[in-house]
Amino acid sequence: MSGLAPRGGAAEARPGSTGRKWTMAELEQGTPLAPVPAGHTPLIKLRDLSRSFGSRQVLRGLTCDIYRGETFVVLGGSGSGKTTLLRHLMGLLQPPAGQLRIEATDRHPALDLGQADQDAMLVWRRRLGVVFQNAALLNSLTILENVGLPLIEVDRRPAPEVHERVCQALRKVYLKPEDILHLKPAELSGGMRKRAGIARALIHEPEIVLYDEPTTGLDPVTTTGVGSLISDLRDRLGVTGVVITHDLGMAFAIADRIAVLHRGRFIALGTPDEVRADENPVVRQLLTGSVDGPLTEGYA
Amino acid sequence: MDRGSSTQFASRLARGQTVVVEGAGRELVQNAASAGRALMLLSDVLGSLGHVPRALPSVLKQVAMSGFGSLFVLALIAGLTGMIMAVQTGAALEPFGATSQLGGIIAVTFCRELGPIWAAVIVLARVGAAIAAELGTMVVNEEVDALRCMSVDPVRYLVLPRFVGLIIAMPLLAALADAVGMAGGALVATTMFNQPLETYLDSARQFLVPLDFYSGLFKAAVFGAIIAIIACARGLGTRDGAEGVGRATTSSVVLNVIFVLLADLILTWAVQVIVKPVLG
Ligand SMILES: Nc1ncnc2c1ncn2[C@@H]1O[C@H](COP(=O)(O)OP(=O)(O)OP(=O)(O)O)[C@@H](O)[C@H]1O
Numbered sequence: 005m006s007g008l009a010p011r012g013g014a015a016e017a018r019p020g021s022t023g024r025k026w027t028m029a030e031l032e033q034g035t036p037l038a039p040v041p042a043g044h045t046p047l048i049k050l051r052d053l054s055r056s057f058g059s060r061q062v063l064r065g066l067t068c069d070i071y072r073g074e075t076f077v078v079l080g081g082s083g084s085g086k087t088t089l090l091r092h093l094m095g096l097l098q099p100p101a102g103q104l105r106i107e108a109t110d111r112h113p114a115l116d117l118g119q120a121d122q123d124a125m126l127v128w129r130r131r132l133g134v135v136f137q138n139a140a141l142l143n144s145l146t147i148l149e150n151v152g153l154p155l156i157e158v159d160r161r162p163a164p165e166v167h168e169r170v171c172q173a174l175r176k177v178y179l180k181p182e183d184i185l186h187l188k189p190a191e192l193s194g195g196m197r198k199r200a201g202i203a204r205a206l207i208h209e210p211e212i213v214l215y216d217e218p219t220t221g222l223d224p225v226t227t228t229g230v231g232s233l234i235s236d237l238r239d240r241l242g243v244t245g246v247v248i249t250h251d252l253g254m255a256f257a258i259a260d261r262i263a264v265l266h267r268g269r270f271i272a273l274g275t276p277d278e279v280r281a282d283e284n285p286v287v288r289q290l291l292t293g294s295v296d297g298p299l300t301e302g303y304a
Numbered sequence: 305m306d307r308g309s310s311t312q313f314a315s316r317l318a319r320g321q322t323v324v325v326e327g328a329g330r331e332l333v334q335n336a337a338s339a340g341r342a343l344m345l346l347s348d349v350l351g352s353l354g355h356v357p358r359a360l361p362s363v364l365k366q367v368a369m370s371g372f373g374s375l376f377v378l379a380l381i382a383g384l385t386g387m388i389m390a391v392q393t394g395a396a397l398e399p400f401g402a403t404s405q406l407g408g409i410i411a412v413t414f415c416r417e418l419g420p421i422w423a424a425v426i427v428l429a430r431v432g433a434a435i436a437a438e439l440g441t442m443v444v445n446e447e448v449d450a451l452r453c454m455s456v457d458p459v460r461y462l463v464l465p466r467f468v469g470l471i472i473a474m475p476l477l478a479a480l481a482d483a484v485g486m487a488g489g490a491l492v493a494t495t496m497f498n499q500p501l502e503t504y505l506d507s508a509r510q511f512l513v514p515l516d517f518y519s520g521l522f523k524a525a526v527f528g529a530i531i532a533i534i535a536c537a538r539g540l541g542t543r544d545g546a547e548g549v550g551r552a553t554t555s556s557v558v559l560n561v562i563f564v565l566l567a568d569l570i571l572t573w574a575v576q577v578i579v580k581p582v583l584g
């Protein structure tokens with residue numbers, strides 16, 4: 005990767021920097037809200053989104069806009085709160101009023117997820133497709149019933165249409181429908197389950213898709229395939245994507261913007277090039293995968 | 305034991321007691337919380353009863369799973385209990401030459417009490433525990449979260465079919481237990497106490513009133529509702545992974561035993577003190 009500093013000591017001076025040592029507070033400093041560039045409209049507005057579990061602060065004030073039709077990638081170490089962020093977007097965790105707002109579109113009114121009632125939540129979730137970190141397929145249903153569930157239970161489409169659309173969705177994630185349609189999730193490999201989970205998230209043609217590590221456990225070929233599927237959805241249908249991933253190659257290939265989550269804040273946020281050039285040692289360590297740096301300081 | 309090791313033992317004992325008391329307290333709080341959740345779930349599921357027609361296939365699946373699955377064990381237990389009762393009661397009646405009354409006594413006991421209760425015990429142990437474990441596992445695997453994200457209401461999709469299914473299955477099972485229990489009693493009456501089958505049946509007909517039979521079936525339906533709601537509430541309230549699933553399963557059985565017996569007491573009282581005088 006170009007533009008990256010050679011490996012150095014923890015928060016040491018790097019070429020191009022002023023040579024000063026980064027304090028803890030600077031390392032964890034959240035990025036300020038950037039002005040919306042021309043040609044973009046915010047769809048999801050995070051304003052100081054915070055969440056604690058007991059005494060443990062997981063999100064400590066996330067502020068940013070996610071624009072309509074962009075692919076927004078979130079990087080961050082394990083346990084940094086990425087899934088927790090997505091659970092707020094899904095409405096499984098309710099933020100305080102004002103911290104998480106969805107802007108109005110021509111088809112839907114604006115929505116504050118902190119104050120949404122049950123009906124508003126149903127409408128919001130109908131607009132969402134969610135890929136769970138562990139696929140979360142229903143074990144008692146076949147793949148056909150699983151992937152077709154939104155069509156069967158919510159849209160109430162007739163069986164032949166469900167069958168047809170499930171087959172299409174499975175082929176998009178490189179699964180052969182004829183082989184697996186009538187199997188239960190337990191009879192599939194982990195990677196196949198994951199891809200079936202992606203097919204289920206996309207089947208009702210959602211406007212926004214949340215991907216929690218969509219390619220973890222996939223082979224390199226299907227990983228590339230899923231990456232181009234995400235980009236394709238954005239380009240053809242204008243789907244807004246929020247993608248959590250540990251796969252840097254895919255992140256930089258598909259992202260319009262990348263946010264780096266560290267200790268509950270976005271410590272870097274910008275286009276792939278901007279993030280690549282970021283000076284924060286935590287960001288640099290995440291991008292290089294080096295074991296020397298502030299992320300691993302104090303262990304061993 | 306020297307002094308050192310005895311104080312060590314005492315402190316370990318004290319620690320053990322603290323753990324036990326803490327554990328008991330926690331369990332009490334948890335059970336109270338699940339009882340509260342069960343009430344809320346009951347109101348939710350009553351609110352979604354309008355969706356039963358659409359859920360009919362899964363309702364029938366639940367009836368079949370809980371009903372047929374429990375048939376054999378229930379029949380075995382009811383038959384044995386009928387026989388045991390006949391032996392005990394027959395032995396007590398024999399000195400008075402009253403063994404001809406066996407049919408009536410066994411019929412009334414089964415229809416009013418033993419049929420519904422045995423059905424409840426079998427179903428809460430087999431089906432209730434299975435429901436709690438299944439839903440608990442679904443929670444742990446984020447399947448329930450996934451349903452919510454797809455705008456599928458877990459109450460309507462998961463709880464409603466189990467609730468209605470058990471309300472249908474339980475009276476059928478209770479009626480079966482009534483019949484098999486009476487048959488077991490008849491076997492003993494005819495072979496051990498040399499009663500003609502006719503006498504046994506006549507006595508049953510003489511003692512048994514329709515209210516006994518129907519109130520028993522009604523109780524069974526109520527037990528079915530209780531078992532389903534408590535098992536679902538406990539399953540959906542699962543926390544902390546696989547260990548939590550185990551806890552949910554156990555406590556659903558314990559809570560169900562308590563609440564089924566409580567309901568039995570209240571309903572039996574209501575039938576005997578309120579309904580019976582009204583019907584004359
Ligand atoms: N329901 C919960 N109760 C208590 N703590 C929680 C809960 N959910 C998450 N946490 C804590 O919040 C932190 C962030 O968890 P989260 O799942 O968001 O991490 P993540 O960034 O998705 O990590 P990974 O990359 O490993 O998936 C973790 O330390 C976790 O222990």
Ligand SMILES: [Mg+2]
Pocket residue numbers: 086087088137216
């Ligand atoms: Mg995660």
